[in-house]
Amino acid sequence: MKNLLVAQSGGPSVAINATLAGVVEKAMTNQNVGKIYGAKNGIMGILTDKLIDLTEALADPETLQLLCQTPSSALGSCRMKLSDWEESTFEYDKILGIFRKYDIGYFVYIGGNDSMDTVHKLAGFCERMHVDDVKIIGAPKTIDNDLMETDHCPGFGSAAKYVAATMSEIACDCNVYAQPSITIVEIMGRDAGWLTASSALGRLNGDSAPDLIYLCERPFLVDRFLEDVREKMAQKHSIVIAVSEGLRNEEGDYVTDSLQNRAADAFGHKILAGAARYLEEILRFEIGCKVRSIELNVMQRCASHVASASDIYESRLIGAAAADYAISGGTGKMACIRRTSEQPYRFGIDFVDIGQIANHVKTVPDTWINEAGNDVTEEMLTYLLPLIQGELPCTYKNGVPVHLHLY
Amino acid sequence: MKNLLVAQSGGPSVAINATLAGVVEKAMTNQNVGKIYGAKNGIMGILTDKLIDLTEALADPETLQLLCQTPSSALGSCRMKLSDWEESTFEYDKILGIFRKYDIGYFVYIGGNDSMDTVHKLAGFCERMHVDDVKIIGAPKTIDNDLMETDHCPGFGSAAKYVAATMSEIACDCNVYAQPSITIVEIMGRDAGWLTASSALGRLNGDSAPDLIYLCERPFLVDRFLEDVREKMAQKHSIVIAVSEGLRNEEGDYVTDSLQNRAADAFGHKILAGAARYLEEILRFEIGCKVRSIELNVMQRCASHVASASDIYESRLIGAAAADYAISGGTGKMACIRRTSEQPYRFGIDFVDIGQIANHVKTVPDTWINEAGNDVTEEMLTYLLPLIQGELPCTYKNGVPVHLHLY
Structure with missing residues (x-):
């Protein structure tokens, strides 16, 4: 039995905590996972040994629900790229040291482009060093919606x-x-x-x-x-x-x-x-x-009081899928959303080599912008519409939304 | 039987249409009122004979409900002060002409400070000219909350x-x-x-x-x-x-x-x-x-999707009270909210001479700001808290809030 580590990185979004909730609920209910740790401020928190035990903190469904309506990254975030391990293994040795110290077997990193670069490098380093008892998986998140391969990004x-x-x-x-x-x-x-x-x-x-x-x-x-x-x-x-x-x-x-x-x-x-x-x-x-x-x-x-129900739903599922994939032995991949049907909208989740994703940007196809360059086309609306469907009940107290604070 | 005219003026707010709904529902259910007209763009619409018949348009409760979740002024607004009638009665004659043309007996003007100046002048002119078959009442509205006499302003x-x-x-x-x-x-x-x-x-x-x-x-x-x-x-x-x-x-x-x-x-x-x-x-x-x-x-x-339930409730009531007061023969006053109890919060509505309100500004009492001038005191929080209570169901379609368009 190994422990699972999860962290968040990059710009905040309304849905990144739903993905965290998905990771936690999947790990919590899997017999092969011991403790669940969260790193404060992404990879920076791993480098500086700032891990929080989430096993107790996020044990009950009500708390997970509150986490899902909390905007921004409940674990904190960072904007940090690892140096190349071909040049220096200093950071990598440190990270692996923390993984050993906390007996981490699974690491899920939730984030955007820079975070996927981290997953890419870390998985590459582990492969090169023949470290095969740590599985590293990326879960996408960015309001910019510019990650490759996935139909769209949680948070968008x-x-x-x-x-x-x-x-x-x-x-x-x-x-x-x-x-x-x-x-x-x-x-x-x-x-x-x-x-x-x-x-x-x-x-x-x-x-x-x-x-x-x-x-x-x-x-x-x-x-x-x-x-x-x-x-x-x-x-x-x-x-x-x-x-x-x-x-x-x-x-x-x-x-x-x-x-x-x-x-x-x-x-x-x-x-x-x-x-x-x-x-x-x-x-x-x-x-x-x-x-x-x-x-x-x-x-x-950060306007979580008007979150998209379908976005929060998918974000939670993608977190769960990412954790599941790591626990099942997958590594060096990112969870992607595939649109399997347009009418009615349906989707599935699969996993793509992180090398195809890190450091690329998916821009709007030119044909989805009108000829005059001052509007978008019907195809764009068809693509966007399913992503904003549904409203969620938001818990208020004193007339103001309630948020979860993990630290 | 006379007709009622309602108009909106000044900066938009989330609650000004709830006050309009209150005016309409009160007038609609009163046997002494014939038709209900709305002027486009406030007093400007009266001067230019741009009146809309609301009697049919706002007849059913569902439409009134939709009006209440529509931000900004559904009738349009203006930023216009009438000239002094002692200097020129040109605008006033024109307005009275429109009142005669549409057989207006009651005029409710919803707005902030400038709008109350209009009510003040117009009521003064009518009094001076012994026009006693047109009753003119102001209903407050401003997110600035700076109108005199009223405990707080609808929209705030x-x-x-x-x-x-x-x-x-x-x-x-x-x-x-x-x-x-x-x-x-x-x-x-x-x-x-x-x-x-x-x-x-x-x-x-x-x-x-x-x-x-x-x-x-x-x-x-x-x-x-x-x-x-x-x-x-x-x-x-x-x-x-x-x-x-x-x-x-x-x-x-x-x-x-x-x-x-x-x-x-x-x-x-x-x-x-x-x-x-x-x-x-x-x-x-x-x-x-x-x-x-x-x-x-x-x-x-304008963020009506997160409106305060108590604000929308009070705004609708104050509209109804203003219409009722005019229909009962009151003129030259503004409807005011009185806080009658703090715990539990209760309020009443009464009417104050418009001269005490127009062109004055109610600022924050100095004792509600802390000594260092960098925060507010407990008294301020006690005052504010009842005003933001409650959330309203918001009707969405296509994942986006639905609004009512009157023209």
Whole structure:
């Protein structure tokens, strides 16, 4: 009998704790697993011997349920890449030392691209050193939805639901005055526009926003943008524009770079103005009407009170599947969601070599963006729709959501 | 039998449509009321003869329910003050003409401070001109909670609940990394800090944010602020700070003015940087750790999916009471909420002369801010707590909330 270790890494999401819950419930009910440990702050907590015994802490279903409605990483997170073991085995020896100390036989690492790099390197090192009594499995998580192989990433559906719901509410808010106005909403995603695309779901029930959508996959041309805006403003007095934070120009530079360089002269150091603020300045100057920019900011990755039921469900299942796979002897893989049917939506979980995933980015297919580059296509909506379905009961106390604190 | 006219004005909120629903359901069930009209875009819609017949459109309870979960002003809004009738009766004659045309006997205007100014002037004009067959009543609404006489304002409770819930989620989000970090959350309120104060409710269930709270009622001293931040950072690695958008220095100038003036040199026109962005710049320079600023922006006034049940309930009742009062012959008053008991929380509705309300601002009492000026007191929490109680079922379709569109 061996113990299981689980850790979380990368940017927070609403669903990463559901995956943790899945790992724990699977390990808890398996006779081959002894204790369940969680590392604080991902791989950093392993390197510094900061392990928490979760076997007692997460023993009852009610606590697991509360964990599932807690946003962000209950175990803490880190942004850390391991050095290459070909160059130095220092970190790897330390990690293996901790694995031995706690008799770890199974390690599940929940995270995004950098975390899968860690799984890749660690599994590679174990293979090379003929360490075959530690099984290492990755469980995907990222609101950016940019991991390869998996149909979509746990955490994305809830972020998409937040973006869609908020967009439908912003549509109501922006429409109230008779005066011309433009609202720009900046959505997370530096390299992939999946989350920005999900703003289109805000229109499904007849709300009017967004009117224009710009993803970071297409070069952003200011002149083209101004043309689009003028055309829309000729049709209606108030428009809403959704943009990826990672908009780049034809040269591949972030559009915000020019603003930051200009601002640097005045402030002595760069002002971190986002894409929406940049476009706000341009529109105020070029169009001249009332312009407002909104950053959905961290709320899109932590608004657990409006989580997607299907996302939380899948995230929990994928955690359970990852633990199960490791306990059954699998290693060096990531759990992936396969869409097996579109109507009705069905999915399965399988496991893919981590080497095919780590350090790659899955961007939006060009054919899912309309020709004008200012909206998404029906295929995109069909893809997104199942991921935001369902609402979960959220436990409130004192009028405020309740969260679980593990430490 | 006379007809009733209702209109909405000022900034949107989550509860202003519940008040509209209250007005409509009261008028609908009163034998003395004929048709129910809504004016588009507040007083502007009356001046331009843009009235909608609501008698059919809002006849069934299900539609009224949907109206209550629709954020912003379903009838549209305006930001318009009537000129003084002593100087020109042009607008007033036009309004009375519309009242005659549609046989309006009762006019309920739902809004904030500017809207109560309109009620004040219009009722004054009618009195002066001996027009006694039109009764004019104001129904309060503002997320700023800064109207005089009323214990609190419809719309504020839902905004406060959004701020509290979001703060509790941001607390989870900001705590994940082991690195030092500061998060500044900017909350609406240029002249009154009520909504910023409600961020303190985010701590009620053990979440750690906010660590510091600065309301616009106290002069903001940068040196004192830096001292506070350094002291907190010595205790914990990650802190969250809540600030009113309307922070002012000792001279009474907005703290953002200096930033805007500096930025104006670079851009040729003012950059509308908020208080949080301003403080972000200062902290990055003075403290040097990771700093993030978050504006809750329009979401705090339109996130109806997380509305406060008690706010929506009271808002609907106050609409009904306002209509009832007008139909019974009352005029020139605003409906006010009276807190009649603290434990258990109970309230009543009465009517106050509009002259005592229009153009005054109710700020946070100094004794409800702590001595150091960086948090609120227990009295504030006691006041706020009943206003955010309860959650409402929200109707979703396609995974997105459903809203009612009246035009």
